[in-house]
Amino acid sequence: MNAEFINPFVAALLNVMQTMAQTELKPGKPQKKADDKAGGDVSGLIGMVGENVQGSLSISFEKGLVLEIMHKMLGEKPDSINSEVNDMVGEITNMICGGAKNELDQKGISFGMATPMVVSGENHTIDHQVDGKKMIMPFSHESGKVYLEMCFNK
Amino acid sequence: MNAEFINPFVAALLNVMQTMAQTELKPGKPQKKADDKAGGDVSGLIGMVGENVQGSLSISFEKGLVLEIMHKMLGEKPDSINSEVNDMVGEITNMICGGAKNELDQKGISFGMATPMVVSGENHTIDHQVDGKKMIMPFSHESGKVYLEMCFNK
Numbered sequence: 001m002n003a004e005f006i007n008p009f010v011a012a013l014l015n016v017m018q019t020m021a022q023t024e025l026k027p028g029k030p031q032k033k034a035d036d037k038a039g040g041d042v043s044g045l046i047g048m049v050g051e052n053v054q055g056s057l058s059i060s061f062e063k064g065l066v067l068e069i070m071h072k073m074l075g076e077k078p079d080s081i082n083s084e085v086n087d088m089v090g091e092i093t094n095m096i097c098g099g100a101k102n103e104l105d106q107k108g109i110s111f112g113m114a115t116p117m118v119v120s121g122e123n124h125t126i127d128h129q130v131d132g133k134k135m136i137m138p139f140s141h142e143s144g145k146v147y148l149e150m151c152f153n154k
Numbered sequence: 155m156n157a158e159f160i161n162p163f164v165a166a167l168l169n170v171m172q173t174m175a176q177t178e179l180k181p182g183k184p185q186k187k188a189d190d191k192a193g194g195d196v197s198g199l200i201g202m203v204g205e206n207v208q209g210s211l212s213i214s215f216e217k218g219l220v221l222e223i224m225h226k227m228l229g230e231k232p233d234s235i236n237s238e239v240n241d242m243v244g245e246i247t248n249m250i251c252g253g254a255k256n257e258l259d260q261k262g263i264s265f266g267m268a269t270p271m272v273v274s275g276e277n278h279t280i281d282h283q284v285d286g287k288k289m290i291m292p293f294s295h296e297s298g299k300v301y302l303e304m305c306f307n308k
Contacts, residue, residue: 115305117282129240
């Protein structure tokens with residue numbers, strides 16, 4: 001997995017957060033080995049299937065940040081992660097993966113997207129089960145962190 | 155989503171548990187509406203992508219049951235859900251989805267499987283984000299419960 005592959009996902013995340021939630025995230029350092037697991041409070045997950053490649057993507061939000069995004073996007077700020085927050089995280093996950101997919105399609109890298117799943121629960125961790133390389137990248141905001149994690153078996 | 159679609163997944167789950175872990179599960183009643191969310195301690199999740207269909211599958215284990223399965227399959231029984239347990243849950247998820255895929259292939263229903271993800275964290279919940287019908291089915295064992303949940307957008 002190289003920068004050509006990773007960058008469209010990073011760009012899509014930053015773009016979705018800017019345009020949909022007026023939220024500027026500060027990208028941290030990508031890590032190839034996922035010793036440092038995402039420990040968010042709510043995560044969007046999506047599977048990807050191409051002709052010769054399979055993979056998975058997760059976007060894991062800390063509570064403070066996801067509630068701030070909810071406020072920016074929908075004008076309401078619930079006290080806790082409820083089903084509306086879950087739905088928003090599912091939408092965001094779809095938009096980020098779809099944005100990256102469009103850019104990669106133009107480079108001849110094609111895959112289909114599964115339907116997203118959203119996991120809630122304080123400090124849950126996500127283990128991407130793949131033999132290939134995993135990439136985890138933290139992004140910071142004053143309200144909290146978000147972790148983009150992805151892997152492909154090629 | 156009809157029985158023709160669901161049964162291969164149920165059969166694969168029961169079969170994998172019987173043959174790999176000598177564990178007989180008692181099937182509960184399938185629910186079409188997922189008001190009753192899976193609240194397991196460790197879950198395997200996988201995305202599925204066909205030409206005209208997308209979906210997602212989760213298998214959520216309570217801690218007591220997954221540690222018992224670990225003992226049966228690998229001869230060791232850790233005190234808590236560790237990375238070996240996660241790997242086993244990923245394998246089981248792959249086997250169940252793969253078994254169902256083979257059976258459905260023969261009926262002319264084809265899809266590709268993404269790589270599995272494993273989520274750990276006590277009492278986490280999983281929200282499958284799809285407009286189509288969702289199916290959740292509990293299975294019981296003296297050590298604990300497991301919830302099979304799946305949905306497709308068709």
